[in-house]
Amino acid sequence: MKKLYFVMAALIVASLVLTACGAGSSTGGDDVIKVGQVTDLGGIDDKSFNASAFAGAEKAVADFGVEAKYLESTQQSDYNKNIQQFVDEDTDLIVTVGFLLGVDTAVAAKANPETYFAIVDYSYPDCFGTAGTDYTEGQTCGSATELPNVLGLTFATDQAGFLAGYAAAASTQTGKVATFGGINIPPVTIFMKGFEAGVKYYNEQNGAEVEVLGWNTAAADGSFTGNFDSLDDGRSFAESFVQEGADIIMPVAGPVGLGSAAYCQETGSCQIIGVDTDWTVSSPEYTDVILTSVMKNINIAVYDSIKAVVDGSFAGGVYLGTIANGGVGLAEVAGASDDLKAQLEAARAALADGSLTVDGVLGQ
Amino acid sequence: MTNVLELRGITKRFPGVIANENVDITLREGKILALLGENGAGKTTLMNILYGLYKPDEGHISVRGKQVEIHGPNDAIAQGIGMVHQHFMLVPVMTVTENVMLGIEPTKNGLFLDKEKVAKRIREISDQYGLEVDPHAYIKDLPVGIQQRVEIIKVLYRQADILILDEPTAVLTPQEVEGLFKIIDTLIKSGKSIIFITHKLKEVLAVADDITVLRLGKVVGSIDPKEATTEILASMMVGRDVSLVVEKQPAKTGEPVLVVENLLVRDERQHVTVRGVSFEVRKGEVLGVAGVQGNGQTELVYALTGLLPLEDGTIRLLGEPIRHTTPREILERGVAHIPEDRQRHGLILSFPIHDNMMLCTYYKNPFAKGISLQEKSIFSNAEELVKQYDVRTPNIYVNAGTLSGGNQQKVIVAREFSRPIELLIASQPTRGLDVGSIEYIHKQIIKKRDEGAGVLVVSSELDEILALSDRIAVMYKGQIMDILDADKASKEQLGLLMAGVQLSDKQKMK
Amino acid sequence: MSETATPSKTQTSKRSSLGQELLVPALAVVTGLIIGAIVIVASGANVFDAYGALFTGSFGSPVRLIEGLQVFFSTGETSELLRAIYPFTESLVTATPYIFAGLSVALGFRAGLFNIGAEGQFFIGALCSAFVGYSVKGLPMIIHLPLAILAGALGGAIWGMIPGYLKAKFGAHEVVNTIMMNWIAFRLSDWLLNGPMKASGFRPVTPNVLPTAELPRFFDDPLRFNLGFFLALAVAYLVYWFLFKTTTGFEVRSVGANPDAAKYAGMSIVKNLVLVMALAGGLAGMAGSAQVLGVDHWVGQGFSAGYGFDAIALALLGKSHPFGVVLSALLFGFLRSGATNMQSRAGIPIDIISIIQGLVIVFIAAPAIIRWIYRIRSIKTEETVLTRGWGK
Incomplete structure (x- = not known):
């Protein structure tokens, strides 16, 4: 019993000391x-x-x-x-x-x-x-x-997704490319929509018939894992797409995509298009299976917001990151020919000046 | 003649208790010293000190006149001291040879096990002492008596000449006990010295050269077996006079309480362990079921108490059949059950005594009103039973696990006897108990008989069966070999039946 | 051995054994904090800053409290005072689901069952409560709120009962089955949140429960302290009463402590296992109810930060006793809640709290370490049987 009292007393004393210190350090410069x-x-x-x-x-x-x-x-x-x-x-x-x-x-x-x-x-x-x-x-x-x-x-990730779809269509060996999402919500499907449009644009430009699995803008439906955390789902989705004949997959489901990348790396049967950041930087261990990445340059947007606070120009409203202002973009495409690079640059420029639009390609 | 082993002034204290106090023990060369004492008398502590598992607080040990320090089993073995434990320390799926060499594996070229060398040595030892053990047999295939010999071989293989046998007869049939005594005799003749720990008085008188009795951690005295009788030994152990013969009147039998016909039972592993058993128990009589442990007695009792389903046959309790009947329904019909394994079935060791005292009746008045437990009644019931049945405990709030075996058994007896009983099923009611407790529990069982209950006693102790029973059924391999009247049955007859030998008419006449 | 060395008649009066019961957990917590301090130092931060922030983040700053009281008495303005007690009330808010979930796991332990499924039951309970909370309209609070809680308890109970039944009837181990039920619950909630239970708009969350189904809050925003905490205390007492004062509780404890003896005494193992798992599931379900009706008012994918799993540790720390569970739940609540402040003010990751919790559990699970460190002489007590082995 005595020991117990001692412990309690020690706890109380310690907490008082800590409080004193904690209170002292809590005020920062304004x-x-x-x-x-x-x-x-x-x-x-x-x-x-x-x-x-x-x-x-x-x-x-x-x-x-x-x-x-x-x-x-x-x-x-x-x-x-x-x-x-x-x-x-x-x-x-x-x-x-x-x-x-x-x-x-x-x-x-x-x-x-x-x-x-x-x-x-x-x-x-x-x-x-x-x-x-x-x-x-x-x-x-x-x-x-x-x-x-x-x-x-x-x-405007549909613009960057568009370029990714174009690059995927140009790179596929099987004539089929795939995408899937975490859940069916606009911030996710906008990637997939752009992706589908990019493939369609490639087909129109080059007379190809590359097929998109996992998303259809007209039906507003596609393949979704239902979560943003299960690597196992990423693996099994990749597996089934490969079985259906796809060799390039764009997972729009955060870390789920890492499961797909792991599957591709182990089997050597597919390539991955990263989303949000350049995956060759954020997940370098999968560099060999990453075709390219759709980059959402959140860092630039946040930096600009802070800059606005610093110089007193902050105002509410909406910031839209686009191809034109660098808010979104496509990472380097692995093994791209000079020809493909030129085509992508042309598409990028057309998207930036508005002469080419995602909705336009999809006929919406 | 020299003293091969001397313990002088051994004292060992545990927090709050003195386990051994100033204990002196002398083992003469080539002799058998019987160490006698009740549970808790300090025998095991003393042997653990000798074997190096405990360090004594005071006193010293001398082997062959030389004072030694024993810090562990290896030191003990080095001094030639070997221990045969009551519970065998054998690996069932290994052969005799492998078990014997465990811990001191000899190798060929420093790499490969040299089993042949060990097997050869085992055969030599076996021949020398008449042990008749096949070095290549698997332990699981051997009967208990032979397993014990393997333990003895282990000790001899390690070249022990002082053997400690801890309760060696507890698990043996009368015939196997005979065999063990022969082996002990051979060992002594070839110069070994033996400490024989037991609480069975008759065995002590049969084999011992010297007897030392311990009580409450102290040596009560040493006695020459020639001058000792079981009564003298019992009173030395317990500290008062005890009656070893259960005083009982001839049974006044009445209606059958329990009628069993052609019973077939499978155990939990689906092996048939009781086949075609038929018998009846009448009011006011004790039917004893004798037999070596593991011949279906356990499952028979489980079937009678609803713990195992019956596969075939009928059980009628007071005329009503029992089939798919739950343990509770059977209890409610007036069956009291003292289970074979008191710690597994009979008690919840982590519960206080007062809860164990109402374990089977907690849902009934006065212990419960609706679903609400009535602590007052529970406590007063326990207080009363503790007093009435002389349970030695500091209070009713301590956990059952803190009680000694005898007192645990008394808790069960108190609980089971405190409700109206038509049939009492007592399975190994005194296993592991000391003389004082045995006497007490036997008296209680006879008292229930005399009150008119039918009693079924299952025991592997022949003495107990003979002391309590009016009729004796002997079980062997799931069947009842025969049912004899107790006053006409002899130990020899029962021993043969227990070994599965049908009695000829001539043997029955005896 | 045929005999024990000594008749160990340790005189343990109820009071001193209670002291002993509390001593090891208390020392385990202290030791956990000390080792946590070492980890903090090793990570290059200041221990006093860190623990000071932990303390003010969980109890509030005494300085602020005094200021708040001064303002209140001089002007009658409460906002400063509310700001001062905010951390303390947040800790109680965090502790609330811990109490329920801890009771769930503790109840399972008492019956010898290892309920790893509290997390899944938590989700199911939350979803059921949310459903009744937003879909049933037009009821007065006095009916709607209890109905919503009951729905959560019932949902959790069914989720717990299934593994209980599988265990009792077929011997399927509850550890495996409750884990499986967790996955089913997680996936089911994914589907429900994206489908049938999805609110309008694109977020995969349920609609908000109606105000009539909300557990009343005692203060204005942002203080979320609500009736759920007192409900949890009441339920803890109820569980205590059930376990120790009723015949059914006696059966449950008997089945947990020694199933063979329970069977011998005429108790039904099957009935008790199913009952306990249902009750345990119900309690975990109520944890979800309290969280959704009292704190969040809607269910989304990140609804639980693993309350159901922390509950296992917490039940161990509380020695599977309802009152012990309440104390450990408060400890966990204060640690978790204070961690935000520690993370922000001292830059210590929340993970340090997980480390401390983990250490505390290790010391509880291996009391010998604590006894050795503090040289406490061991008294022999029967360890509570937590769970039976595999295949039994």
């Missing part, structure tokens, strides 16, 4: 601009959105001397809590990553109009229809109006 990033469930090392966004923040730290830190969310109830933590620390710009934070970000932005927010892959207004029947603000969606202190960072 003159430095503070940036806080709240990740989604992928965590800061997801080699994807979160990592890319924080890379932008770190560049801003180096360039402008701002202070940047991040909080990782491990479950959905953390979103609110983590945003609240940054609000509490008087953070100047809170970067939230992913559409799942859409509601919590809007609610916090309304409650703290002095704080700036930037949300990756989302934008406001996001409530459509009639209030009360179709939606409830702050619950089923974030905001029915544009928020003056929130910048939505969105990306």
Whole structure:
């Protein structure tokens, strides 16, 4: 018993000491601009959105001397809590990553109009229809109006996906290419739509008949794993596509795609098109099976947002990353001939100046 | 004559208890010393000290007049001390040779096992002492008696000349016990010295040259077997006079309580272990079921108590058939069951005594009202039973696991006897118990008989069967060999039946 | 051995054994924190900053609390005070599902069952509660809220009962089956969130539950402290009462401690195994209910950060006793909740909390280490049987 009392006493003393220290160090200087990033469930090392966004923040730290830190969310109830933590620390710009934070970000932005927010892959207004029947603000969606202190960072990934589809169609040996997604939502399917259009454009230009498996824009349906985390699913989806005759696969499902890459590497029967970041950089172990990557340059978008806060020009609204402004792009295509490179450059230029559009190719 | 082993002033304390206090023991060369004592008297602690498993707090050990330090079994073996444990330390799927060489494997060219050398040596030892063991037989194929000889060979192979035999007869048939005594005799003749640990008084008188009795960690005294009787030894062990003969009147039998016909039972592994067994138990009589452990007695009892389903045949309890009947329904019909394995079936060791005292009746008044347990009644019931059945425990709140074996058994007896009984099934009711407890439990069983209950006693101890039974059934390989009247049955007859030998008419006449 | 060396009649009064019971877990926690401190130092951070932030993040800063009280008494303004108690209430919010899930696993342990399926049951419970919460309209709160909780409990119970039945009837090991049921639950929820239960819009989440199904919150946003916490405490007491004061609880504990003796005493193993797994599933389901009705109000894919798995550790730490579970759940809640602040203020990854939790569990599982470190003389106690071996 005595020992127990001793332990308890020690705990209490220790906690008092810690509190004193903790309280002392909790106030930071207000003159430095503070940036806080709240990740989604992928965590800061997801080699994807979160990592890319924080890379932008770190560049801003180096360039402008701002202070940047991040909080990782491990479950959905953390979103609110983590945003609240940054609000509490008087953070100047809170970067939230992913559409799942859409509601919590809007609610916090309304409650703290002095704080700036930037949300990756989302934008406001996001409530459509009639209030009360179709939606409830702050619950089923974030905001029915544009928020003056929130910048939505969105990306025309269909343009980059278009180039990837073109490159895939030019590179396939079997005449079949495939794509699949995590779940059937616009931020995912927009890649697939661009991919399909790129293949179609290649067929039109070269009189080829390359087939796309796993997505059909007209039907608005395709192959989906239903999650963004199962490497096993990535493997089995790749396997079945290869069995159907495809030799190039674009998985739009975050880490799931790594499972597909592993399958391709082991069997040597397929190549992968990475998404979001250049996979030869983020997952160099699969470089030999990566054809190219559709890059969503979130780092540039985040960097630009921070820059706007630093120079006082931050304004709410929507940022759209395009081929033209460098917000999206295609990584180097492995083994591309000079001819293919030239064709891709021509398509890129046409997309950039608007003479070529994804919807146009798809006839929509 | 020299003393080959002397323990002087051995004291061993455990937190709160003195296990051995100033114990002196002397083993003369070429003699058998019987070490006698109840459970908890400190015999095992003492032997563990001798074998180097415990370090004594005080005292010293001398081997052949030389003081020695024993720090572990290897030291003990080096001093020529070998131990044959009660529970054999053998690997069933290995041969005799492999078991004997375990731990000291000789090699050829420093790499390959030299089994032949060991087998040859085993054959030599076997011939020398009349052990009759085949070095190439697998342990699992050998009867218990032979397995014990393998343990003895292990010790002899390691060149021990002081042998410690811990309860060696506990698992043997009377015939096997005879065989063991012959082997012991041969060992002594060839100059070995033996410490024989037991609580069976008759065996002590049959083989020992010297007897030392321990009680509560102290030596009570040493006695010459020529001057000793079982009564004297028992009172030395227990510290008071005990009656070894169960006083009982002739049975006043009444209606049959239990009628079993052509019973067929499979064990959990689906082997048929009881085949075609028929018998009846009447009110006011004790039917003893004798037999070597493992001949179907266990499964017979399980079938009677609903723990195993019956494959074929009928069981009628008070005229009502038992088939697909749950243990609870059987209990409710007035069957009390003292199970063979008290720690497996009879008690929940991690539960306090008061819970164990109502283990079978917890759902009934006064222990429960609706689904709510009535702690007051539970506690008072336990207090009462502890007092009535003399359970030695600090209080009713300690876990059953902290009690000694005898007191654990008393808890079960108290619980089972505290409700109305038509039939009492007692399986190995005194296994591992000391003389005092045995006496007590035997008296209780006879008391239930005299109150008019039918009693079925299953035991592998012939003495117990003979002491309690009015009639005796002997089981062998799942069948009942014969049912004899207890007052006409002799140990020899029973021994033959237990070994599966049908009695000729002449043998029955005896 | 035919005899034990000594009749060990250790006089253990109830009080001193309680002290002993608490001593090892308490020391395990302290040791876990100390080794955690070493890890923090090794990672180049300041321990005092880290643990200070952990403390203020879980209990709140005393300085702020005093300021908050001053403001409140001088002006009647509560916002400062609420800000000060926010960390403390968040810890209780985090502890709430831990209590339920911990009770679930502990109840299984008591019956000798290893319920690894709490995570799946948690999801199913949450989905069922959410469904009743958003789809049943027009009910008053007094009916709607209990109905939504009941739905969660029932969903979890069915999810737990299936492996219980497979175990009792066919001897299929519950560890394997509960893990399988987890996967079914995860995949089922993936499908439901993308299909039948998907809210309008493109996010794969359920609609929000109606206000009548929400567990009432005691303060305004952002404080999420709600009735769920007190519900959890009440359920913990109920589980205690069930286990130790009822005949059925007695059966459950008997089956767990010694199934052979339970069978001998006329108890039905089958009935009890199925019952316990159903109840355990129900408790884990209620964890999901409390989380969705009290905190999130909707279910998405990242609904749980592994509450069901942490619950195993927590039940071990709580020695499978309902009150022990509450204490460990509070500990885990405070650690987890304070970790956010530690991560932000001291730059220590949340993972350090997992390391500390892991260490604590190692020390609980191997109390000999703690006894050796602190030179506590071992008293012989029967270890609670946690689970039976394979194939039995």
